[in-house]
Amino acid sequence: MTTISLPRLRERIETLARFGALPGGGVTRSAWSPPHEEARAWLIGEIRAAGLDPWVDAAGNIFGGLGMSAFDAARPAVVTGSHIDTVPEGGILDGALGVLAGLEALHTIQESGDPHTRPLAVAAWSDEEGRYGSLFGSRAFCGKLEAARLPEMAASDGERLVDAMTRAGFDAMRSPEAAAPEGSVAAYVELHIEQGPRLEEAGIPIGTVEAIVGVRRSWVVFIGQADHAGTTPMERRRDGFLAAAEFALKARDLVVKRGSGRSVTNFGVVHVHPAVGNIVPARGELLHEMREPDPAVLDRLARECVTLAKRVARRRQVQVEFRPVSATMPAPCAPRVQAAIDAAAADLGLATQHMYSAAGHDAQNLAAVTDAGMIFIPSKGGRSHRVDEMSDWEAIERGANVLLRTLIALAN
Ligand code: GLV
Ligand code: MN
Ligand code: MN
Numbered sequence: 001m002t003t004i005s006l007p008r009l010r011e012r013i014e015t016l017a018r019f020g021a022l023p024g025g026g027v028t029r030s031a032w033s034p035p036h037e038e039a040r041a042w043l044i045g046e047i048r049a050a051g052l053d054p055w056v057d058a059a060g061n062i063f064g065g066l067g068m069s070a071f072d073a074a075r076p077a078v079v080t081g082s083h084i085d086t087v088p089e090g091g092i093l094d095g096a097l098g099v100l101a102g103l104e105a106l107h108t109i110q111e112s113g114d115p116h117t118r119p120l121a122v123a124a125w126s127d128e129e130g131r132y133g134s135l136f137g138s139r140a141f142c143g144k145l146e147a148a149r150l151p152e153m154a155a156s157d158g159e160r161l162v163d164a165m166t167r168a169g170f171d172a173m174r175s176p177e178a179a180a181p182e183g184s185v186a187a188y189v190e191l192h193i194e195q196g197p198r199l200e201e202a203g204i205p206i207g208t209v210e211a212i213v214g215v216r217r218s219w220v221v222f223i224g225q226a227d228h229a230g231t232t233p234m235e236r237r238r239d240g241f242l243a244a245a246e247f248a249l250k251a252r253d254l255v256v257k258r259g260s261g262r263s264v265t266n267f268g269v270v271h272v273h274p275a276v277g278n279i280v281p282a283r284g285e286l287l288h289e290m291r292e293p294d295p296a297v298l299d300r301l302a303r304e305c306v307t308l309a310k311r312v313a314r315r316r317q318v319q320v321e322f323r324p325v326s327a328t329m330p331a332p333c334a335p336r337v338q339a340a341i342d343a344a345a346a347d348l349g350l351a352t353q354h355m356y357s358a359a360g361h362d363a364q365n366l367a368a369v370t371d372a373g374m375i376f377i378p379s380k381g382g383r384s385h386r387v388d389e390m391s392d393w394e395a396i397e398r399g400a401n402v403l404l405r406t407l408i409a410l411a412n
Contacts, residue, residue, distance in 0.1 A: 001347075002112045004404055006397040009104040012046060013396075016084065016100060017092035026387020027092055031085040031127035031136070032060075032164040039084050043099070043124055050107035052122070059140035059178035060126040060170050066106045068119035076186035078116075078411040079370075080105065080403060081123030083362065085131070091389020093396075097377075098191045099124045101400040105407050116411035118186050125362045132161035134215065134326040136175075138362035142369045143179035150175070156269050156287060180369070187410045188366035189337055191375045191403045193391050195359050197382025204353040205398050206345045207376030208338050212357040212364040213262075213291040214298050214330035220247065220309055224318035226274060226282035237280050241272045243316040244284025247309050254308055255290060255301055262356065263292040263301060293330045293356045331364035337373025337410070344405035350398055359384070375402050 019042065020027045020035030029036045040062060047054040047064035055069055056062050068077055082098025102122035109116060126137030133153045139145050150172050153161040165172040194200075199207050224238035248267045255265040269287035288305070292298040306322060313320035338354070345352045357374060366372040377399035380390045391399075 002108060002114055002404065004101070004104045004108050004397065004400045006393060008107070009100060009396065009400055010393060012100045012103070013092065013096060016042070016096050020086065022089065022387060024387060026089055026389070027086050028088045028090065029084065029086040030088060031129065031131045032168045036085055037168050040124070043084060046103060047122070050103055051110045052106055057141070057178040058170070059137045059145070059175040060165070060168065061137040061141055061178060062124040064103060064106060064122045066110055066120040067116070068121060071180040071184035073181045073183040075119055076184055077119045077121050078186050078407055079121045079123055079188045079366070080190060080407055081125060081362070082190050082192060083125045083128030083137070085127055085129050087129050087385050089387055090385055091383070091387060093193045093389055093391060094195065094384055095128055097193055097396065097399070101191045101396070101403050104400055105404040108404055109408065114408060116408065118411040120407060120411055128362055130326060131155050132164060134217070134328055135360060135362055135365050137178070138365040140175045140178040141180050142365045144365060144368070145176045147173070147176050185366065185370040187334070187337060188363060188370050188372040189341070189375065189403065189406050189410065190361060190363045191377070191399050192361060193379045193384060193389070194376040194382070195379050195384030197379070198355060199353060199376060199378040200380070200382060202353055205350045205377065205395060206341070206352045206402055207355045208341045208352045209333050209357050209374035209376060210338065210354050211293045211333060212331045212361055212367070212374070213293045213359070214295060214328050215289060215291050215360045216298065216302055216327045217287060217289045217325040219323040219325060220244070220286045220288050221321045221323065222247070222284045222313060222318050223321065224282055224316070225280070227280040229278045229280050232280055238317050239280050240318055241281035241284035243312055243318045243320070244270070244286050246316070247312045248286060250308055250312065251288065251305050254304055258304060259301055260292060260294055260297045262358070263290065263297060264358070265290045287325070291358065295330050298330065328360055328364055331367035331372070333363070333367065333373040334371030336371050340406045340409045341373060341375050341402060344402045344409060347405060348398070348401055350402065375399055375406065
C-alpha cells in the first residue's frame with residue numbers, strides 16, 4: 001500500500017511555519033504581505049522539486065499539476081488544496097496542512113508511478129482568511145468574483161485589495177480571469193484540521209465533512225453625537241459606542257436563543273470615533289459575523305439582527321447603518337466524496353465521524369462547481385486561530401494518508 005512520507009511532510013510544514021513566524025510561536029502570514037509572498041515563492045519551488053508542474057493564475061492561486069499544467073474541460077482534474085495565508089497571530093496548520101499534505105500526496109503518487117486516469121492538481125488558494133474578501137482565490141476560480149466590487153474591497157485597516165495585489169505583482173481587476181473552464185474539475189477534496197474539539201473529545205481520528213457553514217460579515221455602524229464628556233448630562237448623550245455595545249450583547253443572546261444550536265456570532269473588530277477620553281463617542285462601528293450551516297436559519301437571524309439594531313438605535317436616539325462585507329453560502333459536501341473518504345479511512349482501519357464544519361473553507365466555493373468534500377483531523381484542545389494551534393504528527397500522517405487514498409480513488 002502506497003503511503004505518504006511523514007518526515008518529508010513534517011519538514012515542509014516546519015519550513016512553511018518560518019514565513020511570518022512569531023517569537024512566541026504561531027505565525028502572521030496575511031494575504032499579499034511580504035512573508036506571504038516569500039512563502040508563495042518557496043511553495044512554487046517545492047512544487048517543482050516534487051516533480052509537479054507549477055503555475056499561478058490571475059487571482060494569485062498557485063497550482064501544482066500531475067499530468068496537467070492548466071485546467072481543461074476535456075480532461076477534468078481531481079483537485080486538492082487549501083491556503084497558505086493565515087489570520088494575524090494564527091497557527092501553523094490552518095490551511096498549510098491541506099496544501100502541504102496535498103503536495104505530499106501528489107509527490108507520493110508521482111514517485112510511486114501508481115496509475116491515475118484523471119490528472120491531479122494541488123492548489124494554494126489566495127486570501128482564504130478574508131483579509132480583503134472572504135475565500136477570495138477560490139471564489140475567483142469558481143467564477144463567483146463580482147468584478148464591480150473589487151475596487152472597494154479593503155482590509156479592516158483600510159488597505160485596498162487593489163493596492164495589496166499591485167504590491168505583490170498582480171492586477172486585482174484581472175482576477176476574475178482566474179475562473180476555471182466549466183467542467184474542468186472532476187472532484188475536490190481538502191484536508192484540514194477540525195479547529196474545534198469534537199473529534200478529539202470523541203476519540204475519532206478522521207472527520208468526514210457533510211456540510212460547511214455559511215459566514216456573513218457586515219459592519220453595523222451606530223451614529224450618535226460627539227459631545228463634551230464632562231459637561232453633557234448623562235441623559236442627553238447620544239453615545240454611538242454604547243448603542244453598539246448594547247447591540248453586541250443583545251445580538252449574542254438572540255443568536256443563542258433563536259438560532260439552531262449550531263448558530264454562532266462574533267464581534268471581532270470595534271471602532272470608536274473620535275477615540276479620546278474626553279469626548280462622548282459619536283460613532284460605534286462593529287464588524288458583526290454570523291455562522292450557521294442552514295441557509296434559511298442564517299437568513300432569518302440576519303433579518304432579526306437588523307431589526308434588533310434598529311430598535312436599539314431608536315431607543316438610544318442614534319442612527320444605524322449596515323454595510324455588508326461578505327456572505328458565503330452554507331455548502332453541502334458531495335455524497336460521492338464523503339463515501340470515498342469513508343472508504344479510504346476504512347482501508348486504513350480508521351474510524352470516521354460525520355460532522356459539519358463550523359469554519360469556512362475554500363471547499364464551499366468548489367462545492368458550487370464540482371463534487372467537493374473535506375477530511376478533518378483532530379485539533380489539540382480544539383484550538384485554532386491562535387498561536388498554539390496544533391495536531392499530533394500521527395494524526396497528520398493519518399489524515400494525509402486518507403487524503404492520498406481518497407485522491408487515488410477519485411482519480412480512477
Ligand atoms: C476561516 O478560517 C474561517 O474564518 O472560518
Ligand atoms: Mn483554513
Ligand atoms: Mn482560518
